[in-house]
Amino acid sequence: MPDPVHNAGEYSVSEISMALKRTVEDAFGFVRVRGEISGYRGPHSSGHAYFALKDDRAKIEAVIWKGNFGKLRFRPEEGMEVIATGKLTTFPGSSKYQIVIESLEPAGVGALMALLEERRRKLAAEGLFDSGRKKPIPYLPRVIGVVTSPTGAVIRDILHRLADRFPVRVLVWPVRVQGETSAAEVAAAIAGFNALAPGGAIPRPDVLIVARGGGSLEDLWGFNEEIVVRAAAASQIPLISAVGHETDTTLIDFASDLRAPTPTGAAEMAVPVRSELVGTVGDLDRRLDGAMLRLIEGRKRELRAATRSLPRLDDLLAIPRRAFDELAARIGRALGANTLAHRGRLERTAGRLSAASLDRLTIRARDRLTSLGERQGRALEVHAERKRAGFARIAGRLRVEPLSQRLARGAVQIAELDQRGNRAFIRIVEKNRDRLDRAWRLAETLSYRSVLARGFALVTDAEGRTVRMASKVTSGEALTIEFQDGKIGAVAAGGAAEPRPKKAAKPKPPTQESLF
Incomplete structure (x- = not known):
């Protein structure tokens, strides 16, 4: 029977797939889809991101190509x-359909706030917001680094406030404070300032x-990114955050060392008022001058009081002057007596010195x-004779023996000593073996394991700790029993049991000693 003839055209699998692809792309060339991200594992090694969007009834596959992924605001x-x-x-x-995402945004402020709160908890758990990490702001900095947009009103407000309060040198690192690259530029600026070498x-x-x-939550979102928060927490230079107005709060405020309500407030926190500082220094200088004058006057009064208690110069020199006069009067007589004594000694010595006496x-x-x-000559002869006799006795004892005999006698002595x-070594080993055997038998006898072998338990x-008494065991206490x-x-089931009454001792049979 011949096959029936059909009027419907035939498609190959590739043709029908490409036709469906063109139809879907023509009908849905631009769509906005709201859903929950599912299966997101971060960008692939190729840089593309693959995940799905879902709600309570359906799911659609999604992809973000590498070029668009780097442009996302979050x-x-x-x-x-x-x-x-x-x-x-x-x-x-x-045979699947998917959405190729070009831009992505949170579904409302509520989603951003939930994301912000979740990120805040995560970074706080890492310790980035701990107060112990915060560094003190220097009282009088010489150089201030500002990370902000160079064209906005913020930098003008900061420079104007610094000029009014205390003019210092300001370095501006220009960055974008809004947009896709804002977070990366701010983090790079903070790291760049820290990388500058001192001097x-x-x-x-x-x-x-x-x-x-100031701005909306979306405008300030760059300062909520992890890269900015981590750069602020890692800064070795004290950092003041001044993002938004007083009511605006970003995550960099928690990681910074000090939060200012406004950029102008940050400038006020960074430097003191120069006029007030000059006035304070002048007041301190006047107080110091007054204190020095009072100190000098006090020391003068103390010096005058001390000088009044000192004796006069004439009184101090009276006794030494009198002693000097008395000694001066006595020195003439003493010199004359000394000269006469030496002349008498010289005359007596000269009388004993004559040619006959010499x-x-x-x-x-x-x-x-x-x-x-003569005595020295005789002593040398006696000493030489004694040495000669001693050498003769030593030569008689030193008899030359052949080398072979000496070696043979030494070999015999070595063999005897070896035996x-x-x-001796064998006797020592046997003695130590006997001592070790006796000690081992004694240890086996005294070990508690020999008691366990007789049916007891530990x-x-x-x-x-060893439990020796039942009264020390409480109900439910964990125990270990060793057999x-x-x-x-x-596990102990109850308290200590009542002690058993002692059995009456059986009378011992009479022995031969007890009969007598």
Whole structure:
């Protein structure tokens, strides 16, 4: 039977897939889809991001290409409700349709606030907002670094306030304070100021001010990004945040060392008022002058009081002057008596010194020297004879023995010593073995494991202490019972049991000693 003829045209799989793709893209070339992000795991290694948008009844696959992902004002997060703008298309390889997202925004201020609160809790848990990390602001900085837009009114307000209060050097790092690249530029500016070397060509600021005027939550969102908060927390230079008006709060305010309500307030917090400082220094200078004058006057009065109690110069020198006069009067008589005494000694000595007495002394000294020379000669002969006799005795004892005999006798002695050493070593080893055996048998006898082998058990509490009395055990206490072959855990079921009455001792049979 021949096949029936159909009028419907035939499509290949590729043709029908491409036709569906063109139809969907033509019909939904621009759509805004609201849904919850699902399955987001961050950008792929290629830079593209793949996830899904869902509500309570349906789900659609979504993709953000690498070029559009870098332009997003905020990063997607799992569970966030967003409004995605893009176009629908199909993926012929798996017969699926998806939305190619070109822009992404949170679904209302409520979603942004929820995201902000979740990010705040996350960063606070890491300790970035701890008060112990905050650094004090220097009282009088020489250089102030400002991170803000160079064309806005904020930088003019800061410069004007600094000029009014205390003119200092200001370095401005221009950044965008709103938009897609705002967060990265602010973080790079903070890190750049910290990277300046002290004493370099560009002075390193003593304090930083990150400032921006007021705006909506979306306008200030760049200062809520993690990259900005982490850069502020990692800054080694004290940082003042002045983002928005007094009622505006961003996450950089929590990470900074000091929060200012406005950019103008940040300038007021950074420097004191010069006129007030000059007045304070002048007042302190006047107080210091007055204190010095009072101190000098007080010291003068003390000096006058001290001088009145000192004696006069004539009174101090009266006694030394009298002693000097008495000594001066006595020195003449003393010198005359001393001269007469020395003259008498000289005359007596000169009387004993005559030519005959000198000859007698010379002869006597010559005889004594001759006698000493003779005695020295005899002593040397006796000493030489004694040494000669000693050398003869030593030579008689030193007999030369052939080398072979000496080696043979030494070998015999070494062999005897080796045998004696072996026998002594064996005796020491046997003696120590016997002592070790006796100690081991004694340790086995005294060990509690020998008691366990006889049927007893060792009970310990949870801390490993031995339980010796039932009265020490409380109900429900965890115990460990050790037997000969191992340990088991136990729990006490009740309190201590009543002690058993002692059995009456059986009368002992009479012995031979008791009969007599």
